Amino acid sequence: MSGFLASVAVDVPFHSAIGQLLTYRHTQQLVPGTLVRVPLGHRQVLGVVWAEQQATAAGLDEEAVKPVSEVLDATVPLRADWLALIDFAARYYQRALGEVAMTALPSALQDQTATQWAKRVAKVLAVPKARAGRRPAQAQQGQACVSAPVGAPCRAALRKPVLTAQQQAALQALQSAGAATTLLHGVTGSGKTEVFLQLAEQVLQASDDAQILFLVPEINLTPQWQALLLERFAPWVGADGVAVLHSGLTPVQRLNEWLAVHQGRKRLVLGTRMAVLASFARLALIVVDEEHDASYKQQDGPRYHARDLAVWRGRQLGVPVVLGSATPSLESWYNSRPATAEEAGGGYRRVTMPERVGGGSLAALRIVDMRNHPRDTVLAAPLLAAMRARIEAGEQCMVLLNRRGYAPVLRCGACGWKSDCPHCSAHQVVHKAERSLRCHHCGWGTPIPRHCPKCGSTDLAPLGRGTEQLQELLQEQLGTLALRDGRLAQVLRIDADSTRHKGALEAHLAQVHRGDVDIVVGTQMIAKGHDFRRIGLVAAVQPDGALYASDFRAPERLFALLMQAAGRAGRDAAYMQQGGEQAQLWVQTHEPQHPLYAALARQDYPGFAAVQLQERRQAGLPPYTYQAMLRADARTQQAAQAFLRQVADAARAAQWPAARWVTVYAPVPLPVQRVANAERAQLLLESTSRKALQAYLAALHPLLQQARANAPKGLLRWLVDVDPLTI
Incomplete structure (x- = not known):
C-alpha cells in the first residue's frame, strides 16, 4: 500500500528522547498546519502536520510507518506564521515542538474526532461576522460611524473621549512607529488605555479583517477590559465580538473562542499569557498592558515569556507591538534606550506620558518609621488616623499586604512546634475563616489542631500576619466608624482566597466601584491596573522583606508594586479636588532611609531604573547578560545535585566552542528546597552572548537524556528555564 509521508508534531516531552517529529503516512498529501489524529503507542492523539514529504510510503514496512487515523480538515489549516512561532518558542525555550504546540492548542481539541470537529466548526461559521464600517467624511470630531455588513449605511455614532495633548502626541508617535515595538511609559492615570483604544480603532478602520490582541497579566483584569472593549467596539464587532482566552475558561469555552479567532470570526482578542500562542487569521496589532508583570512568564510546562513572544511575533508579522507600563521592566527600559555617544540605542522605541489626565497629582509618599513604634504594632496610630479622616471625608482606602491567609505559621508556645508541611520545606499557612492549615506550595491541608501535635x-x-488577620484588625479599629450616610465603615478583602469562587472577583470589584466599601485589603492583585476612582489613600504594611531578598530582581518588583499601588489613589482628579487633600501612599518600614523609598517619594522611575541598571552592569546581570536555569527534582537533595553535577562535568569534558562564552555555576538547592516530597536543586548558566548560550543549551540535551537514563531511580525530572525571573 502506498501513500504520502508527513512529519507530525505530537505531545512528546523533550526529555523522552523520542524526537521532535514523527513520520506517518496518508493516502493524500497533507498541507503543513493540518490537524490530524494519529496513533501513538496504544493511544490516539492529536497531531499537527509540520512538513509534507513528496516521497511515497511504497516499499516501506507498513508497521514501521503508521497511517494517519483521521484528518480534521473542517477548518483552514494552522498558518505558516503560527508554525514558525511554535518552532521558535520550542527552540528558544528548549522544549519539544509537539509539547509547545499542544500547549498552544485548546485541550478540548485533543479529544475531537473529525465528525465532532466538523460540527463545531459549522456552528462557529453560522454566526454572522460583524465588520467595522468606514468613517464617513461628515462624521463629527470625536465620533466614528459604525455599520453591520460592509457598505451598509451608518446606523450609530460611537462616542469616545477627546484626547489630551499628551495623549494625542503619544498616539501620533505610535502611528509613526509603523511596525516597530514601542514602550509606552506613562504614569498611572495618564490615559494609556485610551491611547490603546484609539490606536485599535484606527487599525479596525484600516482593514475589514484585521485582528487585535490585548494581553493583560492576570485573569482578574479581564472583566474590566472586556467591558471596556465591548462598550467601545460592540457596534463594530458585535455584542460577543471580543474573544477571551485564559485558563479560567472551561475547556469547551476556550475551544470555541480559539476557533472563532482562528477562523477570523472575532477581531478583538483579550487574554492572559496563553493568548499570545493563539492562531490568528490576520493579526494586525498587539498591545501588552502592564508589560513588566512577572505573570507573563509561564512557570510550568514550556516556560515561555508572553511579552517576549509578542515582540517576536510582531517582528515576524511586521505589525506594531505596544508595551505599556508605568513601571517598565528593566529589560524593556534598556531595550528602548536612546542612542548616546558611548552606546547604540535599543531596538524598541520609547514614548513617555509623564502627566495624569485632568491634572490629577500623583500620590504623595508618607513614610512611617516602624522603629519608633512598639514591636508588635501592625498599623501605626498616624496611619489609622489618616485612614479615619479619609473615610469620614467619603473617600476609600486601600491596604496592601502581599501575604494571604490569617498568619504564615501556627506555633506552640510550650515546645516550639510549628505548622510545617509534611511534604514541603515550608509552613502550612493559618486560614482562620476555614479553620484550616494549608500549604501554599503543594495544597496539603489539615484542620487547625486544638492541641499541639507534639506536646x-x-x-x-x-505568628506573623496575612490579609485575613489584617481585615479582622481593621474591622475592629475602623469598622465601627459611623459615616455621613448613616452606615458603618465596611472592610473588604480581595485576594486569591476570597475570590476563588466563580463570579466572586467581579462582585467584589463592583462593591468597590459602587462605593459600598470603604477599606479594601488585599495582596498584589489589587494593585494592578484597576481603575478605582474614589481611593485617596493607599498603605503598604510590610514591604521590607524584598529589600533583603537574595533575588536581584526583588527591588525592581517591590518598586513596581508600590508605584502601581500608589497609582490606584487619586485617579479621579475632580473627586479628589472636592476632598481638598492630595492622594497619599503610606509605607510602614524599618528602613526609612533606603534609596528605593527616596526614588519612590519622587515618583522617579527613570532615576530608579538608572541606578538599578548601573548596578546590574557592574555585577554582570540581565539585561547585560543572558541566563538559563537547569533544574532537577529527585527523592533526595544529594541525587538532584549529583545529576546536575554529572551533566556539568560531561559538558565541560565535551569542550564545545560555545563553552568559552558560558559560565556554569555549581548546583545549589532552591530557596524552597522540597515541594510535594520532591527535593529540588538548580544550576545557573550565564553568558554575555545569547547565541552562545542557546548553542550550549542545545548541545546539552543529549547529555541530559543520557544522564537521566543512567541516573538512579531517585531522579524524578529535569527542566530548562531560559530567561528565569527568579534566581
Whole structure:
C-alpha cells in the first residue's frame, strides 16, 4: 500500500528522547498546519502536520510507518506564521515542538474526532461576522460611524473621549512607529488605555479583517477590559465580538473562542499569557498592558515569556507591538534606550506620558518609621488616623499586604512546634475563616489542631500576619466608624482566597466601584491596573522583606508594586479636588532611609531604573547578560545535585566552542528546597552572548537524556528555564 509521508508534531516531552517529529503516512498529501489524529503507542492523539514529504510510503514496512487515523480538515489549516512561532518558542525555550504546540492548542481539541470537529466548526461559521464600517467624511470630531455588513449605511455614532495633548502626541508617535515595538511609559492615570483604544480603532478602520490582541497579566483584569472593549467596539464587532482566552475558561469555552479567532470570526482578542500562542487569521496589532508583570512568564510546562513572544511575533508579522507600563521592566527600559555617544540605542522605541489626565497629582509618599513604634504594632496610630479622616471625608482606602491567609505559621508556645508541611520545606499557612492549615506550595491541608501535635499543649498561637488577620484588625479599629450616610465603615478583602469562587472577583470589584466599601485589603492583585476612582489613600504594611531578598530582581518588583499601588489613589482628579487633600501612599518600614523609598517619594522611575541598571552592569546581570536555569527534582537533595553535577562535568569534558562564552555555576538547592516530597536543586548558566548560550543549551540535551537514563531511580525530572525571573 502506498501513500504520502508527513512529519507530525505530537505531545512528546523533550526529555523522552523520542524526537521532535514523527513520520506517518496518508493516502493524500497533507498541507503543513493540518490537524490530524494519529496513533501513538496504544493511544490516539492529536497531531499537527509540520512538513509534507513528496516521497511515497511504497516499499516501506507498513508497521514501521503508521497511517494517519483521521484528518480534521473542517477548518483552514494552522498558518505558516503560527508554525514558525511554535518552532521558535520550542527552540528558544528548549522544549519539544509537539509539547509547545499542544500547549498552544485548546485541550478540548485533543479529544475531537473529525465528525465532532466538523460540527463545531459549522456552528462557529453560522454566526454572522460583524465588520467595522468606514468613517464617513461628515462624521463629527470625536465620533466614528459604525455599520453591520460592509457598505451598509451608518446606523450609530460611537462616542469616545477627546484626547489630551499628551495623549494625542503619544498616539501620533505610535502611528509613526509603523511596525516597530514601542514602550509606552506613562504614569498611572495618564490615559494609556485610551491611547490603546484609539490606536485599535484606527487599525479596525484600516482593514475589514484585521485582528487585535490585548494581553493583560492576570485573569482578574479581564472583566474590566472586556467591558471596556465591548462598550467601545460592540457596534463594530458585535455584542460577543471580543474573544477571551485564559485558563479560567472551561475547556469547551476556550475551544470555541480559539476557533472563532482562528477562523477570523472575532477581531478583538483579550487574554492572559496563553493568548499570545493563539492562531490568528490576520493579526494586525498587539498591545501588552502592564508589560513588566512577572505573570507573563509561564512557570510550568514550556516556560515561555508572553511579552517576549509578542515582540517576536510582531517582528515576524511586521505589525506594531505596544508595551505599556508605568513601571517598565528593566529589560524593556534598556531595550528602548536612546542612542548616546558611548552606546547604540535599543531596538524598541520609547514614548513617555509623564502627566495624569485632568491634572490629577500623583500620590504623595508618607513614610512611617516602624522603629519608633512598639514591636508588635501592625498599623501605626498616624496611619489609622489618616485612614479615619479619609473615610469620614467619603473617600476609600486601600491596604496592601502581599501575604494571604490569617498568619504564615501556627506555633506552640510550650515546645516550639510549628505548622510545617509534611511534604514541603515550608509552613502550612493559618486560614482562620476555614479553620484550616494549608500549604501554599503543594495544597496539603489539615484542620487547625486544638492541641499541639507534639506536646499536647493548648498554647497555640499564630505568628506573623496575612490579609485575613489584617481585615479582622481593621474591622475592629475602623469598622465601627459611623459615616455621613448613616452606615458603618465596611472592610473588604480581595485576594486569591476570597475570590476563588466563580463570579466572586467581579462582585467584589463592583462593591468597590459602587462605593459600598470603604477599606479594601488585599495582596498584589489589587494593585494592578484597576481603575478605582474614589481611593485617596493607599498603605503598604510590610514591604521590607524584598529589600533583603537574595533575588536581584526583588527591588525592581517591590518598586513596581508600590508605584502601581500608589497609582490606584487619586485617579479621579475632580473627586479628589472636592476632598481638598492630595492622594497619599503610606509605607510602614524599618528602613526609612533606603534609596528605593527616596526614588519612590519622587515618583522617579527613570532615576530608579538608572541606578538599578548601573548596578546590574557592574555585577554582570540581565539585561547585560543572558541566563538559563537547569533544574532537577529527585527523592533526595544529594541525587538532584549529583545529576546536575554529572551533566556539568560531561559538558565541560565535551569542550564545545560555545563553552568559552558560558559560565556554569555549581548546583545549589532552591530557596524552597522540597515541594510535594520532591527535593529540588538548580544550576545557573550565564553568558554575555545569547547565541552562545542557546548553542550550549542545545548541545546539552543529549547529555541530559543520557544522564537521566543512567541516573538512579531517585531522579524524578529535569527542566530548562531560559530567561528565569527568579534566581
